[in-house]
Amino acid sequence: MKKKRKKKLGRETAWFWFFISPWIIGFCIFTAFPMLASFYYSFTNWDMFQAGSFVGLDNYKKLLGEEMFFKAVYNTFFYAFFYVVLSTLLSLFVAVLLNYPLKGRRIFRTIFYIPTLVPVVVSALLFFRVFAPQGPVNAALGFFGIEGPTWFFSETWSKPALIIMSLWGLGTAFILLLSGLQGIPGELYEAARIDGSGAWAEFRYITVPMLSPVIFYNVVMGIINSLQVFTQVYVIGTNPLMPGGSTGSGGGPGNSLLSIVQLLYIKGFRDYKMGYASAIAWVLLIIILIFTMLIFKSSALWTYYEEERK
Amino acid sequence: MKKKGSPIQTAVVYLILLLFSAAFLIPFIYMISIALSSDATANQAAYTIFPREFEFQNFVRIFTESDVPIWLKNSLILTVCNTVFTLVSSSMVAYGFARFRVKGKGVIFMILLSTMMIPTQVTLIPQFMIFRNLGWINTMLPLIIPNLFGSPFYIFMLRQFIMRLPISLDEAAKIDGMSYWGIYIKIVVPLIKPALAAVAIFAIMGNWNWFFEPMIYLNQTEKYPLAIGVQILSAVGHAGQLPLWNLMMAAAMILVIPMILLFFLGQRQMFELSISTGSDSIK
Numbered sequence A: 001m002k003k004k005r006k007k008k009l010g011r012e013t014a015w016f017w018f019f020i021s022p023w024i025i026g027f028c029i030f031t032a033f034p035m036l037a038s039f040y041y042s043f044t045n046w047d048m049f050q051a052g053s054f055v056g057l058d059n060y061k062k063l064l065g066e067e068m069f070f071k072a073v074y075n076t077f078f079y080a081f082f083y084v085v086l087s088t089l090l091s092l093f094v095a096v097l098l099n100y101p102l103k104g105r106r107i108f109r110t111i112f113y114i115p116t117l118v119p120v121v122v123s124a125l126l127f128f129r130v131f132a133p134q135g136p137v138n139a140a141l142g143f144f145g146i147e148g149p150t151w152f153f154s155e156t157w158s159k160p161a162l163i164i165m166s167l168w169g170l171g172t173a174f175i176l177l178l179s180g181l182q183g184i185p186g187e188l189y190e191a192a193r194i195d196g197s198g199a200w201a202e203f204r205y206i207t208v209p210m211l212s213p214v215i216f217y218n219v220v221m222g223i224i225n226s227l228q229v230f231t232q233v234y235v236i237g238t239n240p241l242m243p244g245g246s247t248g249s250g251g252g253p254g255n256s257l258l259s260i261v262q263l264l265y266i267k268g269f270r271d272y273k274m275g276y277a278s279a280i281a282w283v284l285l286i287i288i289l290i291f292t293m294l295i296f297k298s299s300a301l302w303t304y305y306e307e308e309r310k
Numbered sequence B: 001m002k003k004k005g006s007p008i009q010t011a012v013v014y015l016i017l018l019l020f021s022a023a024f025l026i027p028f029i030y031m032i033s034i035a036l037s038s039d040a041t042a043n044q045a046a047y048t049i050f051p052r053e054f055e056f057q058n059f060v061r062i063f064t065e066s067d068v069p070i071w072l073k074n075s076l077i078l079t080v081c082n083t084v085f086t087l088v089s090s091s092m093v094a095y096g097f098a099r100f101r102v103k104g105k106g107v108i109f110m111i112l113l114s115t116m117m118i119p120t121q122v123t124l125i126p127q128f129m130i131f132r133n134l135g136w137i138n139t140m141l142p143l144i145i146p147n148l149f150g151s152p153f154y155i156f157m158l159r160q161f162i163m164r165l166p167i168s169l170d171e172a173a174k175i176d177g178m179s180y181w182g183i184y185i186k187i188v189v190p191l192i193k194p195a196l197a198a199v200a201i202f203a204i205m206g207n208w209n210w211f212f213e214p215m216i217y218l219n220q221t222e223k224y225p226l227a228i229g230v231q232i233l234s235a236v237g238h239a240g241q242l243p244l245w246n247l248m249m250a251a252a253m254i255l256v257i258p259m260i261l262l263f264f265l266g267q268r269q270m271f272e273l274s275i276s277t278g279s280d281s282i283k
Helices: A002-041 A058-064 A067-098 A105-117 A120-130 A136-143 A158-167 A171-182 A186-194 A199-226 A231-237 A260-270 A274-302 B007-035 B039-044 B057-065 B068-099 B105-115 B120-133 B141-149 B152-163 B168-175 B180-191 B193-208 B212-217 B226-236 B245-281
Strands: none
Touching: A002 A274, A002 B068, A002 B105, A002 B120, A002 B141, A002 B180, A058 A274, A067 A105, A067 A158, A067 A171, A067 A199, A067 A260, A067 B007, A105 A171, A105 B007, A105 B245, A120 A158, A120 A231, A120 B007, A120 B226, A120 B245, A158 A231, A171 A199, A186 A199, A199 A274, A231 A260, A260 A274, A260 B120, A274 B120, B007 B245, B039 B245, B057 B068, B057 B245, B068 B105, B068 B141, B068 B152, B068 B180, B068 B193, B068 B226, B068 B245, B105 B152, B120 B141, B120 B212, B141 B212, B152 B193, B168 B180, B180 B193, B193 B245, B212 B226, B226 B245
16 A cells, blocks of 8 residues: 555656656756856856866956946946836826726726837837937927937936836836735725725825735836846947947947946957856846845835735 | 715826826827838938828838848747747646645745746856857757746746646546646646636747847848847848838837737736736735
8 A cells, every 4th residue: 555655656756757847957958057157157268269267256356347347237226226116106106096996997007008018129219219309208398498308318318218218118017006906905995984094094004015015026026127127228229320329339328328238248249258248147146136135035024915914 | 995086086187197198108109100201201300299191101111122021030930939839848847836746846946936036148158158059059949949948937827827726627537547648738738728828928929029139149130030120220221221210110010019919819818817926926
């Protein structure tokens, strides 16, 4: 009897490994091995053509002495911080408004979601035009008597333009919040109303705590994705209308758009400094891990899970 | 919240929503307006927000005067292959994680989840070397073959979905002598069709818009997918002239329109799955 059970379990185990084998094989070939390899490469001066030699921490030291690298880190942090904060606030605001009993909610929902469907390449090119010095945004500002900046052509305004452009695609975060709102039991609000609390108190003490797990998810995804920003910057930075676009680094005016991934792309796939680029990749990984860990650690302070109450 | 607000409150909410809608819609209308502009307007960049010219001929021209047909074909190949491959491999792995009681499964699953955090750039350079040694550079193989091995995010989504199915169906089939493979093919796959549809939509969108890796692995114009093709049009123009933004935006619309159609076809499945995954992953 016991033996039979064991045999059965053995078969179940074998089938388990069979079913997950695609991922296991893929993990070994495309994740585990490349990670070890790139970690090793980051300590070599290997370029694509000649076998490199071990140089210890040289790549990392060089990185810390390079102005371009600090610029890229600053730009990426600036982008990630403002994008995550603003998209969280804006998507929350729009979702709360749309939770109000209105006619035409489905239409509004579709309007706010559709920009998410536009490929990043296309939205980058489109906003290059929307923010053109003579484009619609500056025309609208001019209507109010404000002389608009040159946006992507200005060292100061290129990052804000990039952030506004990304906010156009907040649909995914917004849809999750909206469904979270619809899951909040109405009794909570009724009870609050009987207690005589105002709209702000309801928002602060019911809506935000109840939505905090969704906000948490959006923030984590937002951070991971925005720290890897590349396509938008590349498309805008290398456009021939951009000064130095077709010949320079493609990082926009004064490299004010240059991102970490873009620097990696330039060093690795244009200058073929693969060892150096691997070091950049590992710094990026460590940055992402630190931020994700900080968010996870802090989440106990500000997220609220219903299960805990029970 | 379900209580009707005062008329003034309702009016204010409507007003704000309309303003936001305008902000979200205007770039879209502007894209259409640029795509329908004449060459003369494009050369002076004298576009208007609302279309004033209606050069539908632009959509014919991008098919006859540029490489859009080739790029479109490449995009279709990439999208179809990758969507099919990722559906098959991810659903198999998801079934494995959802239905088997095996020691160490929890740890392996944690590893799978944590790989989602690793930026693709960390593995990119060694992967590039692997594919270069295989002689696969400038072919679609480096972009397609990895899809045979499942994608962590889709595996996670499908596993959550399978776990919500009643296990009694599996048990009954097992008593009837059905093998695990039979249960997967005949019972699980038919039941998770809505989730597979949603994953298919996400995979189609992801592959259709894919930019970074195709740019790394492909280096000839006629090998590119349309997403890169549009960028090429914006950078080098066509027929050796300055980039014509009206034609470029027309090509961009060829990229956008199928995604919008897909959204209207599958929005229910998409929303349901992304919402349930979003709420699962935070627990």
